[in-house]
Amino acid sequence: xxxxxxxxxxxxxxxxxxxxxxNVLLMGEEVGVYQGAYKVSRGLLEEFGSMRVVDxxxxxxxxxxxxxxAAMGGLRPVIEFMTWNFAVLALDQIVNSAAKILYxxxxxxxxxxxxxxxxxxxxxxxxxxxxxxxxxxxxxxxLKVVAPATPxxxxxxLKSAIRDNNPVIVLEGEMLYNVKGEVPEGEHVVPIGRADIxxxxxxxxxxxxxxxxxxxxxxxxxxxxxxxxxAEVLDLRSLRPLDEEAIVGSVTRTNRAVVVExxxxxxxxxxxVVDVIQREAFDHLDAPVLRVTQADVPMPYNxxxxxxxxxxxxxxxxxxxxxxxxx
Amino acid sequence: MATATAQTTGKPPQRELERRxxxxxxxxxxxxxxxxxxxxxxxxxxFCHLYIGQEAVAVGSLAALRDDDYVISSYREHGQALARxxxxxxxxxxxFGKATGCSKGKGGSMHLFDAAxxxxxxxxxxxxxxxxxAGLGFAIRxxxxxxxxxxxxxxxxxxxxxxxxxxxxxxxYKLPVIFCCENNRYGMGTAFERVAAVTDVVEHACxxxxxxxxxxxxxxxxxxxxxxxxxxxxxxxxxxxxxxxEVRTYRFMGHSMSDPLHGVYRTKEEVEEQRKxxxxxQLAGKLKDEGALSDAGLDALDAEVRAEVEEAVRFxxxxxxxxxxxxxxxxxxx
Numbered sequence: 001x002x003x004x005x006x007x008x009x010x011x012x013x014x015x016x017x018x019x020x021x022x023n024v025l026l027m028g029e030e031v032g033v034y035q036g037a038y039k040v041s042r043g044l045l046e047e048f049g050s051m052r053v054v055d056x057x058x059x060x061x062x063x064x065x066x067x068x069x070a071a072m073g074g075l076r077p078v079i080e081f082m083t084w085n086f087a088v089l090a091l092d093q094i095v096n097s098a099a100k101i102l103y104x105x106x107x108x109x110x111x112x113x114x115x116x117x118x119x120x121x122x123x124x125x126x127x128x129x130x131x132x133x134x135x136x137x138x139x140x141x142x143l144k145v146v147a148p149a150t151p152x153x154x155x156x157x158l159k160s161a162i163r164d165n166n167p168v169i170v171l172e173g174e175m176l177y178n179v180k181g182e183v184p185e186g187e188h189v190v191p192i193g194r195a196d197i198x199x200x201x202x203x204x205x206x207x208x209x210x211x212x213x214x215x216x217x218x219x220x221x222x223x224x225x226x227x228x229x230x231a232e233v234l235d236l237r238s239l240r241p242l243d244e245e246a247i248v249g250s251v252t253r254t255n256r257a258v259v260v261e262x263x264x265x266x267x268x269x270x271x272x273v274v275d276v277i278q279r280e281a282f283d284h285l286d287a288p289v290l291r292v293t294q295a296d297v298p299m300p301y302n303x304x305x306x307x308x309x310x311x312x313x314x315x316x317x318x319x320x321x322x323x324x325x326x327x
Numbered sequence: 328m329a330t331a332t333a334q335t336t337g338k339p340p341q342r343e344l345e346r347r348x349x350x351x352x353x354x355x356x357x358x359x360x361x362x363x364x365x366x367x368x369x370x371x372x373x374f375c376h377l378y379i380g381q382e383a384v385a386v387g388s389l390a391a392l393r394d395d396d397y398v399i400s401s402y403r404e405h406g407q408a409l410a411r412x413x414x415x416x417x418x419x420x421x422x423f424g425k426a427t428g429c430s431k432g433k434g435g436s437m438h439l440f441d442a443a444x445x446x447x448x449x450x451x452x453x454x455x456x457x458x459x460x461a462g463l464g465f466a467i468r469x470x471x472x473x474x475x476x477x478x479x480x481x482x483x484x485x486x487x488x489x490x491x492x493x494x495x496x497x498x499x500y501k502l503p504v505i506f507c508c509e510n511n512r513y514g515m516g517t518a519f520e521r522v523a524a525v526t527d528v529v530e531h532a533c534x535x536x537x538x539x540x541x542x543x544x545x546x547x548x549x550x551x552x553x554x555x556x557x558x559x560x561x562x563x564x565x566x567x568x569x570x571x572x573e574v575r576t577y578r579f580m581g582h583s584m585s586d587p588l589h590g591v592y593r594t595k596e597e598v599e600e601q602r603k604x605x606x607x608x609q610l611a612g613k614l615k616d617e618g619a620l621s622d623a624g625l626d627a628l629d630a631e632v633r634a635e636v637e638e639a640v641r642f643x644x645x646x647x648x649x650x651x652x653x654x655x656x657x658x659x660x661x
Contacts, residue, residue: 025469051468051469054500056496057492057495057496057499059492059495059496061458061488061489061492062458062461062488062489062492062493062495062496063458063492063496064458065455065457065458065459065461065462065489065493066458066459066461066462066465066493066496067462068458068459068462069399069458069459069460069461069462069463069464069465069466069476070462070463070465070466070469071462072447072459072462072463072466073397073462073463073465073466073467074466075465075466075469077462092452092455092489093455093458096450096451096452096455097450097455097456097459101448102657102658102659102660103433103657103658104430104433104434104438104440104448105430105433105434105438105440105442105448105657106428106429106430106431106432106433106434106440106657107431107656107657107660108430108440108441108442109440109442109447109448110660112660141658142658142659144659165660165661166659166660
């Protein structure tokens with residue numbers, strides 16, 4: 001199986017889906033001539049032309065809305081946001097148009113559109129460029145939300161997102177674009193709504209998604225090495241719909257859980273996951289579920305402060321030790 | 328002779344067109360009057376924005392377009408829905424929230440949809456649907472078709488960023504869109520000149536290198552002709568061009584059913600003065616002056632549309648509410 005970067009896996013998914021369906025197009029800032037701010041769209045303009053790889057002005061609200069309108073008119077646009085921080089300017093189109101038109105039209109007008117781009121913090125980009133928006137977008141009925149952690153999942157989930165007849169949010173990660181992994185060639189489709197066990201374990205479940213999968217995997221290694229504890233790493237992959245069965249299944253086996261996410265604590269993805277666990281696996285719990293999130297502050301610029309703000313393997317290990325009553 | 332000339336340019340015979348437009352404007356007027364009554368009786372809930380006074384804009388513009396052109400509008404869209412030929416029964420039933428409504432009772436007054444008629448909605452956020460119009464235009468251009476999209480919005484939407492972002496992109500991408508600004512002078516209770524540095528909306532087209540036209544919105548024929556010219560620009564082979572139409576009109580009612588007709592923001596005298604420019608009376612007067620319509624003929628036409636509206640109310644009244652299962656239907660497509 002070929003090894004690809006996360007970036008090239010996304011590129012492959014885009015290319016294959018554009019070859020497969022003439023209604024698929026890519027639109028966003030710098031996607032064409034510049035080959036993508038993060039080079040996810042490299043080579044696509046040359047292959048598909050400027051009608052299908054559309055450079056836009058810096059006008060997120062405008063081009064997101066044009067994408068929604070094009071989807072209403074029968075196309076399958078993929079809208080790239082240079083980062084999700086800028087997509088906040090387009091929230092009206094995502095929330096009030098894309099997510100609602102099918103429902104408020106009584107089922108007449110589907111909106112098959114993908115909104116994608118890097119989400120969460122990179123390195124020292126400070127408060128306005130280091131935000132994780134999954135809890136915002138996954139709040140909205142009418143949207144699907146995925147957050148792949150590996151190159152294979154990135155390809156498979158983006159392909160599913162493009163083929164889906166609903167608006168799908170694809171949360172990528174600037175820090176993930178260079179990550180390498182094996183990616184199946186050709187038709188590799190990961191269904192939306194299915195979590196994946198990235199490391200099997202018995203004693204505690206570390207529930208995570210996107211960049212925090214790497215954090216949780218490191219924590220699991222440390223727990224095995226230093227504590228003799230076997231941690232299961234459950235990658236949610238999809239945040240809406242949430243794979244409740246996988247969450248409950250894992251926690252029922254391990255009886256303990258820590259939820260890790262890049263977002264802020266209040267009303268975060270972890271809060272939703274904890275709600276699932278307390279409803280469906282209450283009698284299986286041997287300890288309260290703990291959460292590891294970004295510190296409840298705007299992201300600081302200073303390197304040391306930023307490190308303190310982000311979820312780290314050390315913080316996950318500390319939380320796991322507490323739920324395992326090792327402290 | 329005029330008729331023969333018109334036919335050679337692909338227009339319907341002038342008299343037939345005028346009579347059809349008179350009927351449509353009357354239908355909208357009577358429909359909206361009935362909607363106001365039904366609202367007062369509690370049969371219509373939520374917000375309900377009436378089109379009374381602005382009938383010439385929807386009727387004149389849509390008469391100039393083809394059935395396969397897309398139409399998209401704001402929340403003041405009953406008039407456009409009727410002028411597009413959506414059944415009065417399905418629209419009234421939607422206002423009543425009934426299962427037989429054009430959006431199955433889930434949209435209401437502000438969200439009328441009819442995919443088969445390419446009526447792509449009433450939208451509730453001021454200016455939020457303007458980019459959608461450009462997207463529909465984009466889809467047409469993407470497929471190399473010669474259709475277009477007409478987008479209706481009020482003058483207050485011109486102060487919203489979405490308007491400017493969209494006009495810029497529509498011009499850059501040469502999208503076949505007619506941006507039809509219905510300038511009724513007030514955004515709710517705020518006079519446009521109090522909140523807009525540039526009060527002639529057409530001037531904004533200069534910023535986006537776009538064709539524009541200022542139109543008398545109380546003259547249905549003027550609206551028709553201006554829209555035809557805009558449609559010709561949009562359909563031009565090898566890439567059409569968008570147009571900004573500023574159609575000066577006036578709303579004879581309050582902003583919505585919950586708002587006063589006049590008071591702090593405009594005087595009773597002003598409304599009465601404007602009512603003298605009633606677009607329906609103007610067209611009826613013209614037809615009478617030209618001997619093409621008698622008082623009895625107008626009365627008969629009025630009786631006909633009143634009966635159509637009565638039937639719509641009867642249909643809406645007798646229709647069932649949506650089943651409880653509809654609550655969770657259509658959140659997601661299959």
